[in-house]
Amino acid sequence: MPKPIQACPLPESLAKLGLGGPCVRFALLFHTGPRKMFPLTLEAVASLMDPARLRWISFSHFEADECGALNEWLAAAPDAQPLCSALAAMVSVDDFADRPAKPLADGETHSLGTLRVQWIDTPHLPHGMETGYLFETTTRTLLCGDLFAQPGNQPPAITESENLVWEPSEAMRQEFPYAPIHGAAALLDKLAATEPQVLACMHGASYRGDGAALLHRLGAALGKH
Numbered sequence: 367m368p369k370p371i372q373a374c375p376l377p378e379s380l381a382k383l384g385l386g387g388p389c390v391r392f393a394l395l396f397h398t399g400p401r402k403m404f405p406l407t408l409e410a411v412a413s414l415m416d417p418a419r420l421r422w423i424s425f426s427h428f429e430a431d432e433c434g435a436l437n438e439w440l441a442a443a444p445d446a447q448p449l450c451s452a453l454a455a456m457v458s459v460d461d462f463a464d465r466p467a468k469p470l471a472d473g474e475t476h477s478l479g480t481l482r483v484q485w486i487d488t489p490h491l492p493h494g495m496e497t498g499y500l501f502e503t504t505t506r507t508l509l510c511g512d513l514f515a516q517p518g519n520q521p522p523a524i525t526e527s528e529n530l531v532w533e534p535s536e537a538m539r540q541e542f543p544y545a546p547i548h549g550a551a552a553l554l555d556k557l558a559a560t561e562p563q564v565l566a567c568m569h570g571a572s573y574r575g576d577g578a579a580l581l582h583r584l585g586a587a588l589g590k591h
């Protein structure tokens with residue numbers, strides 16, 4: 367039985383972002399970064415906590431930037447296991463990964479000790495049939511992966527400006543369109559129903575505010591195409 371993280375003083379860097387909250391007993395990393403960037407992501411995590419204490423390595427879908435360094439992380443954290451959608455586990459992860467995944471069904475919740483995450487299936491949004499997202503229920507943070515992806519370097523880590531996220535992400539969506547699926551707006555509605563207070567974006571600034579409103583705005587834009 368892996369040992370929980372016992373003491374977790376809030377790192378100053380997270381406190382400054384207002385991302386504090388209850389301590390996590392079983393730490394989760396959402397997205398590994400590409401395999402060739404592993405030394406950099408390892409260094410970044412090490413600035414916050416001992417990487418060897420990670421318990422769960424989770425990701426939205428099976429793609430290099432989301433999980434390319436999965437096996438490197440599993441080697442660095444001996445108690446860690448992949449945590450992903452049931453479809454991702456069945457189709458790719460249980461073959462690719464050096465340790466078996468814990469699959470999550472749509473709507474299933476998973477305890478991190480003092481925090482709790484819920485898996486939400488959103489197939490093909492914006493790409494990959496196995497795609498889904500994690501919602502942390504205490505801090506009301508939606509780990510929304512490629513949604514609202516913004517180009518450029520050195521954005522603010524988090525913003526309360528809806529337009530600072532919306533405008534560049536919509537410009538990027540014109541360059542890299544989402545998969546053309548029916549029912550995209552219904553999937554956005556499903557995410558919005560969590561009423562997130564933080565949209566934790568993978569590419570670009572994260573957004574603190576009325577996350578449901580921004581998700582509905584994206585759903586309306588996608589519904590037109």
Ligand SMILES: [Fe+2]
Binds near residue numbers: 427429432493512
């Ligand atoms: Fe992706």
Ligand SMILES: [Fe+2]
Binds near residue numbers: 431
């Ligand atoms: Fe991505």
